[in-house]
Amino acid sequence: MFTKRWIVGGLTALLVGALGACGGGSGSDDSTRSVSGAGQGSSSTAQKARPTPDTVTGLRDSVRHLAKQTAKGTRPHTVTKCASASKKVRHTSSSGSGSKKKTRTWYTTERSRECSKVRSGTETYTRIVRAERWCVSLDDVGGNTAKDDVWYQVTRSAYDEARIADEHARVEFTPTGSGC
Template sequence: MSGVGQSGSSTAQEARPTPDTVTGLRDSVRHLARQTTKGTRPHTVTKCSSATKKVRHTSSSGTGSKKKTRTWSTTEQYRKCSKVRSGTETYTRIVRAERWCVSLDDVGGNTAKDDVWYQVTRAAYDEARIADEHARVEFTPTGSGC
């Protein structure tokens, strides 16, 4: 548990911008698998039905005092569509994304910076995993902390 406390204090130091690549002595590696759970959400479908509406028409003829306006109405049909709920559907919800992490000692040659965790790509994780304990490694982190 003491490593967790040290990691938290050095994470505060990592808040400022870091250079693109990080070098240090390999301490340990950690793979956090993706966690998922089943979730449910409303299932919606589009339902359409025929509907009618009354449309008013006007027509004018003539000019001045001889102008006549004729008005009539017709009924037009159209499709009325709306989304309605039709039960529920299940889906896979991601609780935690998959992460690969590497812990370094002597980050940037500073012996005071020990047990600093970095999130890395899968390729960088694989390289660090096969490297010997306390071997010098260099990578570009994708995030800090783990």
């Protein structure tokens, strides 16, 4: 028979579950919710993303594409060699006690297979000496006129945008690395 305590506990659990599903809990992450609902759901008003702290701005100086460099190399070629093995295993069982004790002995053969990698000559392979890189050089990095000719490694899409931009046009991107 249900008591009042069980009913109240069940209703409380149901209420907590419903509030959690609606996102009304106090532990919800406010950073995922938008501050204002303006512009949501309509494609005519595009919201510009705020630049991240890693974003770099400056005047386009030059661009450079460094192709991937490869070289042929050799390494030991290994193959798997397996050997079958078998061994005779002795089994015993006893029954009875004292002078009536009998011991029965029988043998079985256990088969096994052992495999190992062994060297068998050499093989050639293509190794990457230098990965493909796309680089952009900026002047006035972050508005600082003293920072000129700073090279950044960028993604292919950022490189394409900087390549078609005019000389000394303001560009903004997130670099994947520094130097070139």
